[in-house]
Amino acid sequence: MALLVFFAPARAAGTLRVLAWPGYAEAEVLREFEQRSGAKVELTIVGSDEALWHRINARGGADFDVFAVNTAELQRYIQAGLVQPVDVGLIANTRKQLPRFRDLAAIPGLVHRRDGRAQTFAIPYTYAEMGLIYDKRQLPVPPSSISALWDPRLRGKVLAYDGGAHNFSLAAQALGSGSPFRLASAQWPRAVDKLIELRRNVLGFYSQPEESVRLFQRHGAALMHANYGMQQVQLLKAAGMDIGYVMPREGALAWLDCWAITRGARDRKLAHVWIDTLLAAKASELLVTRQGLANTISEALPRQPEQAPLWLEPVEDAARREALWQRIRSGDRAAKVLAP
Known part of the structure; x- marks a missing residue:
């Protein structure tokens, strides 16, 4: 006692x-x-x-x-x-x-x-930076642009992250619309159209890293936008996948x-x-x-030094991005997505 x-x-x-x-x-x-x-x-x-x-x-x-x-x-x-x-x-x-x-x-x-x-x-x-993961067997030449996610030759072979804020930023990059974090009023319709194209091109969207690995393996994906970066690279390599990891020339979003x-x-x-x-x-x-991520007490894992990361910034309207994304994700057409 x-x-x-x-x-x-x-x-x-x-x-x-x-x-x-x-x-x-x-x-x-x-x-x-x-x-x-x-x-x-x-x-x-x-x-x-x-x-x-x-x-x-x-x-x-x-x-x-x-x-x-x-x-x-x-x-x-x-x-x-x-x-x-x-x-x-x-x-x-x-x-x-x-x-x-x-x-x-x-x-x-x-x-x-x-x-x-x-x-x-x-x-x-x-x-981490959000680069592009690709299957070396299906893509012997590494993709160089974020636009590869929209490549019609990869229809049904692409995986993307299920998140409105980041996906609108990717659309802005693919369209060359200036800052990926600040869409002007006139840019929204084009960004919506671009994400509808992405929805049609992908085999599915993932939320968590382990889920992305299962989908990549099960469906024989060729390309994936890596929201979790090196964490997904490490998981895929541990699963025996022969993959590569590159940063798009437009710059990789980073968090x-x-x-x-x-x-x-x-x-x-x-x-x-x-x-x-x-x-x-x-x-x-x-x-x-274990996770393949960087920490803040030791130097980061090796990456391509010539690629400057695009550190995330607050977007112009997070709620609007997510609301529109959910409509796109559910299969709505552009007119319905943008309807009040």
């Missing part, structure tokens, strides 16, 4: 509710956090930015304590008041991050001025995912312990060795 009383204050109680992407929180990492904090983890996996938004926004952030989100999407949560500032001083492992990730003010969207002072709203965790704390977090200190644990050596190593 005396021992129990002595050790009890060092251990936290309760459950930390985490919303994350596939592969972000391995079983070993969950055990490390639970041993360190004494708390349990309730982990929920999400497969799209829109699903993430609905989960957090459903009850004003009350259903989760901490979640992973890219820097562009983070701005929606800040504007809606769904996240609270992070106390970097409580996260010791940020000191182990590479200099470019420690300079939070230099990363667009992480630091905002509130109440007359600069406040940090998320901590960098992992990142930087961070950990943020919800406004409704039940234990703010515990949320900081989670972020600190995920920046530790074990979690960071597993991102690379």
